[in-house]
Amino acid sequence: MKVGLIGLGKMGYNLALNMIDKNHEVVAYDTVSEHVERITKDGARGVDSLAALVQNMESPRVVIMLVPAGKITDQVTKEMGALLEKGDILIDAGNSNYKDTLARYAQLKEKGIYFVDCGTSGGTEGARHGVCTMVGGDPEALEHITPLFESISLPNGFLKTGAAGSGHFLKMVHNGIEYGMMQAIGEGFEILDKSQFDYDYEAVARVWNHGSVIRSWLMELMENAFSKQPKLDNIKGVMHSSGEGIWTVETAMELQASAPVIAMSQFMRFRSLEDDTFHGKVVAALRNEFGGHAVVKK
Numbered sequence: 408m409k410v411g412l413i414g415l416g417k418m419g420y421n422l423a424l425n426m427i428d429k430n431h432e433v434v435a436y437d438t439v440s441e442h443v444e445r446i447t448k449d450g451a452r453g454v455d456s457l458a459a460l461v462q463n464m465e466s467p468r469v470v471i472m473l474v475p476a477g478k479i480t481d482q483v484t485k486e487m488g489a490l491l492e493k494g495d496i497l498i499d500a501g502n503s504n505y506k507d508t509l510a511r512y513a514q515l516k517e518k519g520i521y522f523v524d525c526g527t528s529g530g531t532e533g534a535r536h537g538v539c540t541m542v543g544g545d546p547e548a549l550e551h552i553t554p555l556f557e558s559i560s561l562p563n564g565f566l567k568t569g570a571a572g573s574g575h576f577l578k579m580v581h582n583g584i585e586y587g588m589m590q591a592i593g594e595g596f597e598i599l600d601k602s603q604f605d606y607d608y609e610a611v612a613r614v615w616n617h618g619s620v621i622r623s624w625l626m627e628l629m630e631n632a633f634s635k636q637p638k639l640d641n642i643k644g645v646m647h648s649s650g651e652g653i654w655t656v657e658t659a660m661e662l663q664a665s666a667p668v669i670a671m672s673q674f675m676r677f678r679s680l681e682d683d684t685f686h687g688k689v690v691a692a693l694r695n696e697f698g699g700h701a702v703v704k705k
C-alpha cells in the first residue's frame with residue numbers, strides 16, 4: 408500500500424523502516440530535511456512539504472502523522488485538512504488527548520475526510536519490528552487500513568477499538584497502567600535498596616523474569632538497565648511525564664472511577680521534580696507546634 412508519513416522522529420523513522428520492510432511504498436515528510444534525506448536513502452520517497460506529500464499520492468490517500476501531541480498535531484491536522492480530499496484517511500498515531508481527537512475528527516468529517524486515531528505502543532523497538540496499535544474511527548476507514556496495520560503490528564498486536572476517539576482513549580488508560588506498574592516496580596526496588604541485604608538488582612530482575620508472577624517487558628527493561636548500571640548511580644530520581652497520566656486521572660475523576668494507584672503514581676512524578684516541598688514544611692511546622700517535634704532547619 409502507498410502510505411504517507413508525516414514525522415520522522417525516533418518513532419516515525421522506525422515506523423517508516425518497518426513499513427518499507429513490509430513492502431509498503433512510503434512517501435515521507437519531516438520539517439528536518441536531514442531526516443528526509445536519510446529515509447530517502449533507506450527506501451522511502453522523501454518530500455519537502457505537506458503539499459508535495461499529497462501530490463505524490465492518489466486518492467484515497469492514507470497518511471500517518473507521528474508528530475508531538477498538542478499544538479503541532481493541531482497545526483498538521485489543519486494543514487492536511489486543507490490539502491486532502493474527500494475519502495482520504497488521516498491517521499494520528501501520536502499520544503493525543505482523545506477529546507482533542509474527537510474535535511479533529513468532527514473538523515475533518517465536514518470535508519468527508521476520515522480522521523483515525525491510533526494509540527501506538529511498544530517504544531522505538533516496537534515501531535521498528537512490530538508495534539502495538541489500538542485504532543479507532545469510522546468502520547470503512549478502519550477496513551481500508553487493516554492490511555497495513557496487520558503488517559506493521561505484532562501478531563495480535565492490532566485492535567480496531569471502535570468509534571473515533573476510542574483508540575486514543577485506550578492508549579491513555581494503557582499509559583495510566585504503565586505509570587502504576589512502573590511506580591510499583593520502583594517502590595519494590597526502593598525497599599530492597601533500604602534493606603540490610605545486599606542484592607544484585609540485575610540478578611533480582613532476571614530471576615523475577617523467569618517464571619515469577621511479575622515477569623514482564625518492564626522487568627526485562629529493568630534487568631537491562633541494571634546490567635548497564637548496577638545501582639543506577641548516574642541517574643537522578645526525577646520522573647518527567649508527558650501528560651497521559653494526568654488525562655487518565657482526570658478521566659477517572661470525570662467518570663467517578665476509583666484509580667488510586669494511577670493517581671498516586673502521577674503525584675509521585677510531580678513530587679520527584681522538587682527537592683523540597685511546601686507541604687513538607689507545613690507538616691513539619693505542625694508537628695513542631697503540637698508536639699514540639701524537631702524540625703530540620705535550612
Ligand SMILES: O=C(O)[C@H](O)[C@@H](O)[C@H](O)[C@H](O)COP(=O)(O)O
Pocket residue numbers: 502527528529530582585647648649650651652
Ligand atoms: O506505550 C508506549 O510506548 C509508551 O506509553 C509511550 O507511548 C509513552 O508515551 C512514552 O514512553 C512516555 O510517556 P510519559 O512521558 O508519559 O512517561
